[in-house]
Structures are given as structure tokens and as C-alpha cells.
Amino acid sequence: MSRFDAYEYEPFLAEYYDLVPAYTARGDREFYVDEARSAGGKTLELGCGTGRILIPTAQAGCEIVGLDTSESMLTTCREKLLEQPNDVQERATIVHGDMTNFHLGKRFSLITAPFRSFSHLIPIKEQLSCLDCVRRHLLPGGRFILELFQTHPQRINNPKYLNEVEDTPEFALPDGRKLRRTNRVVTFHRPEQYNDVEIIFYVTHPNGRTERLVQAFPFRYFFRYEIEHLLARAGFEIIDLFGNFDRSLLCDDSPEMIFVTEKCEDVPDAHARSI
């Protein structure tokens, strides 16, 4: 399995993704729709998944391209789009592609990486490669929004996280099945700054049959000044740094680190900075 296929090889994810209350209740949609509106041009979303943000953006009258490696997530996104009026469908384009290596032949006013999709890029080489693609696809004055979680120090090596923790108590799905979800860290990789994690779905069918479905993937964690250096190295200037979608400043208990950036125009060739 290649590094980014965690979503591709477990098609059950695309089925349950839009039903997980923690995802549907996430307060990020309005933030991204507002940013797309004020960008005033086309938006590119890296890791658009099932269209949780892409579709409301198109509904708000903004043109948006969504890029993702996962065919199963994109299939769900396409199915949801087909239920939309024609004008919404026309404003949304879906591309199967890798955020570390894409050539779309057009440039954007805004590029976003919502809901931690950048954390799927483990080595710095892949992160820089993604940022290089982003720079090349931004119009002059264009913005790039990089959203990451603020790393909790205990998540780095506290053995209590090796045990399953319930993040979604059991609830009923529309078709009568019941779903409960837990997560755990399988292995800490502190020197490389990532954890192998599992998200575990327990499904109970109406006839009593139960399933345990596991999404296992490596997840990178970042620190504020590491990202500030990375963005500077890749030719971006930070305009704002928020700790949540209400645009509050980053503080000790902020759940997110949302970097709103602009590309610097006078930066040497990307390969000169690569490692």
C-alpha cells in the first residue's frame, strides 16, 4: 500500500464519513465558504474527500476544484453533486490526483487544505513538493490556507493513548444499523513526528451481526514554528494564524492551527530549497 491509500483501501470510510457527528458538526464550513467568497476567484481544495466543504462552497456561488487521491471518497462526492441543481454542479470540478504532484493547467485565487489533509504527508520532501505545487497554482496575490491540529503533548508518547478511546458513542444510522467509533495510537514515532493511528468503526446490523472496521494510517503532527519555517522556506508569507474557525488567535487550548498565507513573489526556484 502506498503512503496515501489509507482512504482508498477502506471504501467503508466514504460510506460513514458524512454520518460521523463530529464531522458534520465541525464549524469549519462557514469559514471556508467565507474565504472562497472573499477570494473572489476560483478555489482549489486539496483533499476534498466527499465534498463536505466543496459542495457548500459551490452552493454559495463560488467556483471550486476538489483534488483527492481516493476514488471511493470522490465517488461519494460525485454522487452528492449529482443531487445538486445544475448551476451548483457546474461550479464544482473533481480531480483524481495527489496533492504532492499535480499540474492542473490553471491558477487559483485561493488554495485550501482543510481538515488536516496535509497531515497525511509524512516526510518533509512530500510537504515541500505539495507547497511547491500550491505556489505554482496560485495567482499573484493568491492565498493558501493550511489547516492543522494543534499537537497535544500527551498524544506524542503517553501510553494511555495506545488504548481505544470512544470518540463517537453508538448512534442509529438512517437504515437501522448502529455505529460507534473509537480511536487509538498503535505506535509512536517521536523522532519522525508521526503516530500510526487507527480509527475503529463498530457497526451493528438490525439482525444483530456486528462488524469491526479499521482505518489504519500514519498521521504527522506539526508544531507552530516548524510550520512557520516550512512556509517561509516554500515561499509563503503568513498573514493570519488562527486557533479556531471563529478566527480567534492561537492560544494554549486552541484545537487548530490555521495558517492563512500569501505567496511571496520574489522567491528563488523551489529546487534550490529542497532537501
Ligand SMILES: C[S@@+](CC[C@H](N)C(=O)[O-])C[C@H]1O[C@@H](n2cnc3c(N)ncnc32)[C@H](O)[C@@H]1O
Ligand atoms: C480528513 S479527509 C478531509 C476531506 C475534506 N477536506 C473534508 O474537510 O471533509 C482527508 C482527505 O485527504 C485525502 N488525501 C490524503 N492524502 C492525499 C494526497 N496525497 N493527495 C490528495 N488527497 C489526499 C484523503 O483521501 C481524504 O479524502
